[in-house]
Amino acid sequence: MAVGDLIQLLFSTAIIPAAFGGVAWGILGGALPGISPSITMALLLPFTYGMDSTVAVVLLASTYVGAEYGGSIPAILIGTPGTNAAAATVIDGYEMKRQGKAGEALGISLYSGFVGGLFGFLVLVLLTERLSSVALAFTPPSYFALGMLGLSVIASLAGDSLLKGLMAGVVGLMVATIGTDPVTGLNRFTFGSAELLSGIPPILVMVGLFAVSEMLVQTTAPGWEKATRETARIRFPTPAVWRRIAKPQAIGSVIGAFEGMMPGAGGAISSFLAYNEARRWSKHSEEFGHGSPEGVAAPEAANNTVACTALVPMLSLGIPSSNSAAVLLGGFLMHELVPGPMLFVQHGEVVRGLYAGLLVANIAMLIIGYLIMGPCIWLVSRPKPYLMAFIYALVVSGVYAFQASLFNVGVALAFGVIGYALRYFAVPFLPMVLGVVLGFMIESNYRRALVLSNGDLLTFVRNPISAALLATALVVLAAQLLRQAKSRADAR
Amino acid sequence: MRNRDLLFGITTLVVAAVYYELAVAIPQSDLADPVGPQGLPRVYALLLAALSLILIARSLRRSSSSAGSSNPESRIPNPGAGIARVIGMLLIGVAYIIVLPWLGYLLSVAALITATIYFQGGVINGRSILVALSGAVCLWLLFIWLLRIQYPAGLWPSVI
Numbered sequence: 001m002a003v004g005d006l007i008q009l010l011f012s013t014a015i016i017p018a019a020f021g022g023v024a025w026g027i028l029g030g031a032l033p034g035i036s037p038s039i040t041m042a043l044l045l046p047f048t049y050g051m052d053s054t055v056a057v058v059l060l061a062s063t064y065v066g067a068e069y070g071g072s073i074p075a076i077l078i079g080t081p082g083t084n085a086a087a088a089t090v091i092d093g094y095e096m097k098r099q100g101k102a103g104e105a106l107g108i109s110l111y112s113g114f115v116g117g118l119f120g121f122l123v124l125v126l127l128t129e130r131l132s133s134v135a136l137a138f139t140p141p142s143y144f145a146l147g148m149l150g151l152s153v154i155a156s157l158a159g160d161s162l163l164k165g166l167m168a169g170v171v172g173l174m175v176a177t178i179g180t181d182p183v184t185g186l187n188r189f190t191f192g193s194a195e196l197l198s199g200i201p202p203i204l205v206m207v208g209l210f211a212v213s214e215m216l217v218q219t220t221a222p223g224w225e226k227a228t229r230e231t232a233r234i235r236f237p238t239p240a241v242w243r244r245i246a247k248p249q250a251i252g253s254v255i256g257a258f259e260g261m262m263p264g265a266g267g268a269i270s271s272f273l274a275y276n277e278a279r280r281w282s283k284h285s286e287e288f289g290h291g292s293p294e295g296v297a298a299p300e301a302a303n304n305t306v307a308c309t310a311l312v313p314m315l316s317l318g319i320p321s322s323n324s325a326a327v328l329l330g331g332f333l334m335h336e337l338v339p340g341p342m343l344f345v346q347h348g349e350v351v352r353g354l355y356a357g358l359l360v361a362n363i364a365m366l367i368i369g370y371l372i373m374g375p376c377i378w379l380v381s382r383p384k385p386y387l388m389a390f391i392y393a394l395v396v397s398g399v400y401a402f403q404a405s406l407f408n409v410g411v412a413l414a415f416g417v418i419g420y421a422l423r424y425f426a427v428p429f430l431p432m433v434l435g436v437v438l439g440f441m442i443e444s445n446y447r448r449a450l451v452l453s454n455g456d457l458l459t460f461v462r463n464p465i466s467a468a469l470l471a472t473a474l475v476v477l478a479a480q481l482l483r484q485a486k487s488r489a490d491a492r
Numbered sequence: 493m494r495n496r497d498l499l500f501g502i503t504t505l506v507v508a509a510v511y512y513e514l515a516v517a518i519p520q521s522d523l524a525d526p527v528g529p530q531g532l533p534r535v536y537a538l539l540l541a542a543l544s545l546i547l548i549a550r551s552l553r554r555s556s557s558s559a560g561s562s563n564p565e566s567r568i569p570n571p572g573a574g575i576a577r578v579i580g581m582l583l584i585g586v587a588y589i590i591v592l593p594w595l596g597y598l599l600s601v602a603a604l605i606t607a608t609i610y611f612q613g614g615v616i617n618g619r620s621i622l623v624a625l626s627g628a629v630c631l632w633l634l635f636i637w638l639l640r641i642q643y644p645a646g647l648w649p650s651v652i
Contacts, residue, residue, distance in 0.1 A: 177532065186529045189511075220574030397631055
């Protein structure tokens with residue numbers, strides 16, 4: 001995209017306000033312990049329904065960018081990570097705060113997040129479109145195989161229990177069958193309800209599983225520590241510190257780029273990997289754990305890189321590699337944008353707008369990250385019951401606003417109960433989200449492929465793209481099974 | 493029942509059985525393809541049942557070899573007094589759905605905020621009611637005034 005086109009695109013739509021707004025919302029959400037980036041994004045989903053599709057996806061993606069930085073604020077100020085990815089930042093960030101260097105730690109975090117975000121953005125732009133260049137060769141068998149590859153991600157996302165992850169995935173597929181049958185038009189599992197004819201929108205599943213269930217968990221969780229205003233005036237790094245943190249930033253960015261594209265890896269794993277590698281390669285490794293600036297820079301660069309590179313498999317193949325990418329996928333689907341091979345052909349302007357928005361979002365993070373510190377500290381210091389009450393009100397109001405339907409509010413609450421139950425049983429719920437999101441694509445293309453081939457199942461292996469995707473899915477599944485078997489053997 | 497995996501396995505087995513029954517009851521269509529509208533739902537039900545049985549067998553084997561809960565990774569401790577508050581939170585949401593058409597948005601959401609503050613461990617006093625009312629006004633401005641969402645006006649539209 002030429003610079004002129006980029007500037008025209010930025011000013012012809014509301015991309016700039018959306019990017020700034022999304023980053024601000026993301027930082028505030030990420031700063032609240034327990035409110036993950038995916039929950040922050042899920043809370044915003046209903047609002048984006050009536051928006052221009054480019055503006056909506058920019059708003060959601062910018063929220064992701066902002067939330068990854070926001071998580072480091074309570075990590076540094078009160079020793080409680082706002083997001084999972086910020087857990088590694090606690091180690092040296094909170095130690096720096098105890099040494100009276102909270103402002104410097106926040107500055108390093110913000111600046112490193114900016115560096116990581118820009119690197120991730122470059123990787124995203126360079127890789128995504130190439131990966132999806134096979135778009136026009138896709139047929140129903142290929143789409144079915146792509147869906148199966150997406151489901152195989154469950155193996156990586158299921159954590160310690162592949163079995164329970166698979167069960168959650170199957171339940172998600174079952175939810176996706178509710179509504180009108182994609183081939184015959186018959187009603188399935190609707191129980192005579194007109195509201196269920198078009199199925200259960202993934203947005204309701206996500207808001208319920210992520211936001212409502214977290215609120216139910218927070219009901220019995222202890223409150224968090226309060227931050228003080230004096231501890232938090234951002235100080236940007238001095239030239240000497242800049243030089244010192246350049247290497248850990250590079251390490252964090254490279255690790256974040258790879259991990260972001262790997263299914264299930266996400267910000268938390270990449271942050272800890274980056275922290276560990278930065279310590280290994282540091283000339284001051286003894287300072288790690290005792291307030292090292294490098295120990296803040298590496299994980300923060302990594303988790304902001306992930307916020308961009310997690311979009312590579314999501315945009316190019318329609319496969320979300322993390323909770324946040326899954327919510328963003330929900331935003332795309334809500335606007336009838338189907339991420340995957342055809343997105344670049346049919347909605348190239350949305351993708352270009354998203355790229356432009358992400359670039360603005362990373363710059364906005366620097367500006368807003370500095371300005372929003374006061375409101376963040378005020379927010380983190382509010383009594384938890386007030387915050388939760390406001391979030392609950394926002395959830396029920398937002399879900400109603402999606403289709404002006406009280407039935408939808410009930411559905412979101414029901415999925416909140418399911419999410420709470422899944423947490424209680426220690427079942428990962430991202431596989432269920434994947435099942436809901438991919439279920440329709442899998443079933444409709446499986447059946448279309450069989451109609452076109454007169455019921456010949458070999459059509460899925462005769463088509464080279466389909467065969468390659470199915471083989472990859474099998475490899476992913478087998479690799480995870482082997483890894484689990486090895487870890488069980490090691491444990492014995 | 494202390495073993496959560498066993499309880500989860502039994503629950504999903506029941507879900508699979510009910511879902512299978514419902515899938516079989518889907519009428520056939522003259523337009524149906526070789527798989528038909530029942531095809532994949534039946535496969536999903538059987539798959540879930542098989543996975544549930546594996547989980548049940550595994551958890552029974554574990555509980556015979558070691559006592560205690562097998563879910564140390566769960567964030568939620570065993571239900572105690574806290575479960576009443578969780579149920580209370582859900583009932584607040586259900587009550588909101590019921591009263592919204594009568595009370596209208598502003599009063600319903602103010603009531604929801606007040607009740608949630610209480611169930612989240614807060615105290616109902618002048619301050620919390622003020623917070624609830626100001627929060628409701630902020631949300632009213634956002635959803636109805638700014639986003640133009642059509643919420644039920646309730647029985648007292650002239651007052652609200």
